[in-house]
Amino acid sequence: MELIRELAVQGGEMLLVVLLAPLVTGVVRKLKARLLRREGPSVVQPYRDLLRLMRKDVVLADNASWLFRTAPYLIFATTWVAAALVPTFATGLMFSWSADLIAIVALLGSARFFLALAGMDVGTSFGGIGSSREMMIAALAEPVMIMIVFALALLAGSTQLSTIAAYMVSPAVGLRVTLGMAFVSLLMVGIAETARIPVDNPATHLELTMVHEAMVLEYSGRHLAVLELASSLKLLLYLSLIACLFLPWGLAPPDASALFYAIGVAAYVAKILVGCTALSVFETVVAKMRVFRVPTFLGAALMLGFLGTLLLFVSRGF
């Protein structure tokens, strides 16, 4: 009985993220359009796009290898698993034992590895440019994530998301400089990882400035649909991660009643909406930065994460 319930909650969570992901992309696009005084497409347009792409034929380059064909599914699978590990509306999930921040970083890292390989597989110049830029960003973004993990793990005494979330709502947490630094750092790395302005521009038509879009430029049909869904999932994942780590209020505890689950879902939706709004406003008021400015941007994030960890050591008197 217990097992069935846990399965149901975990399954519900997994389904929720994958169903919600295109909506998040749609909401961000709609909000950005409204901020530009445009009408913008409907918020459900990403679902329609996915359906349309699913029905289309796949056009493959002659020299595309098996890697090019399997990469979209691998990328989608790893991203989905990573997204499923983040507590969205309830903690104490079935996968909790593995819901480890380091595992999430590793899963996203593998997804990126396959995407970069797929970008180079066909041998077009844009794929190569995209992959090389993506790797430059990744080389800087991953240490930042690890630093954030360190800082949080030192505070909460665990790298498990449920534990950290529980710690963050407990009175023990207090007001800490480290948390502030880790929060800003996570926002910065989240922007870089999800290919948003100012690091990358998801709406650009300029092939020479693309990073993520350049890698998926050769994809079509269901492959592209799966990749689009994966990148929507990644955006939702980062929003959920920020919500779970820094705004964990309203998460349903393990073995809670249905009411708590309902509150959890409502709080989650509200948090994601706040996140979407903040992202849209931010993307509207800044221009995209030069590609070579990205290391400075992520370097600042790394320093924040590093300082946060260091301050913790100092204050603890190790």
Place this chain on the structure above:
Amino acid sequence: MSALEDLIASGKPVAGKADGARVVLDQSRWRIMAEHLAGGIYVLSGLWAEPGMVHAALLDGTSGKLAIVSLECPGGSFPALSALHAPAIRLERMIFDLFGLVPEGAPDTRPWLDHGRWSVQHPLGAATVGAPRRQYDFLAAEGEGIHQIAVGPVHAGIIEPGHFRFSANGETVVRLEQRLGYTHKGIEALFRGAELAQAAKLSGRVSGDSTVAYSLAFARAVEDALGVAVPQRAHVLRALVAELERLANHLGDIGAICNDAGFALLQAHCAILRELVLRTAQRCFGHRLMRDVVVPGGVAADLNALAYRELATLVKEIRQRFPDLVELYDGTASLQDRTVGAGIVSPALVRQFAAGGYVGRASGRAFDVRRHVCYPPYDQLEFEVPVLEAGDVNARVWIRIHEVEQSLRLIEQILGLKVEGATHTRVPSGSGEGFALVEGFRGDILAWVRLEAGGRVARCHLRDPSWFQWPLLEAAVEGNIVADFPLCNKSFNCSYSGHDL
């Protein structure tokens, strides 16, 4: 006497008008001219041909005098200007492709407009049927780690086609080479034998965003050929539509440059203002881009009191809203970080290529046809020609911003001019030769036309300002990073259609 006047005096005037007639040079004079061009004594403003003859337009920057000189090439070849003067390279390649005249001693003999896909070779010359496809070799850039990036002619966005071949070292551009000609429409062939009305329409369709400036250049050239005096009211209305066109294009450009830096907010606002201009134009002139309003002999539209009021409201509206956008551009640090210092063109290059418009004026070349080769009604109007020295993307944006302000000022003055009378005069059917230089929003557009008896066009050449701007883009991008190319390119916003003919 200036060197240009000397040169003209040494040539044989072609029968026709006494003043400003075209002169035919001999080969030795042609070579001296090439040396003068290389020395920057006067500048090359155009180079074109007809069967058995090449023509060059020369401009004296200080006096604003424009002259046309010709060289007969009975042997099917002429001494290449490009051997000494780089800006002539692409024009001579175009001449070879269209007419089959060989530029002797040219450093670059590759085809330019002819991609080997036409059914004839040298369509305006011998027109031999069957075109062999030749391999097109891009210029080499050698070195360790240098790789090539081929972009276009089909792009991810909906823009005109052009091929860009980058040789890059990582992200840094070592060399950019353009390949154009994908929008070749055979404009010059269509002009041959066209009725005047038909030719006027055609001139307005060479480059859609500059339709007013092109039809104005053509109309002025025809009027020059036939000695037609246009009524004053027509001059005033022509300036009005020309300034409206400049206003709309500059507003669109400022937004588009910012959008290419990932700042869509300014584009959204600029697009609203541009749309206001276009809708007002639609109501006042019956066409959003004011196509076919300017015709030889005058203008084909007139304004009533209501239209005057609409235009006054438009100017007021833009005056009110534009300063906020300028402030947003200037005050957004992340945007300034992209535009300042990107894609610098040196003043020396701009002078050598005689690049007009915002490209020239952003790099210190103070040349504006409206001021320096003055044509009516600009002699009666007050305006400034903004000039900056920096030569980067930011400077080209600022030139546009200042020109928007100047255009608003001009429109206000034009609306205030109470000139009554006819808007059109009958164009007699005669023969003759004429030319005109007109300031479009991109820069100076040159029109040269020869009418044959019966009033048909025998030969017409329209030279887009982009001929002398495209090569500078190659120079501007060098040393920049690949990802900054779209931004530099947009700040030039050269015409593909006008250039490809």
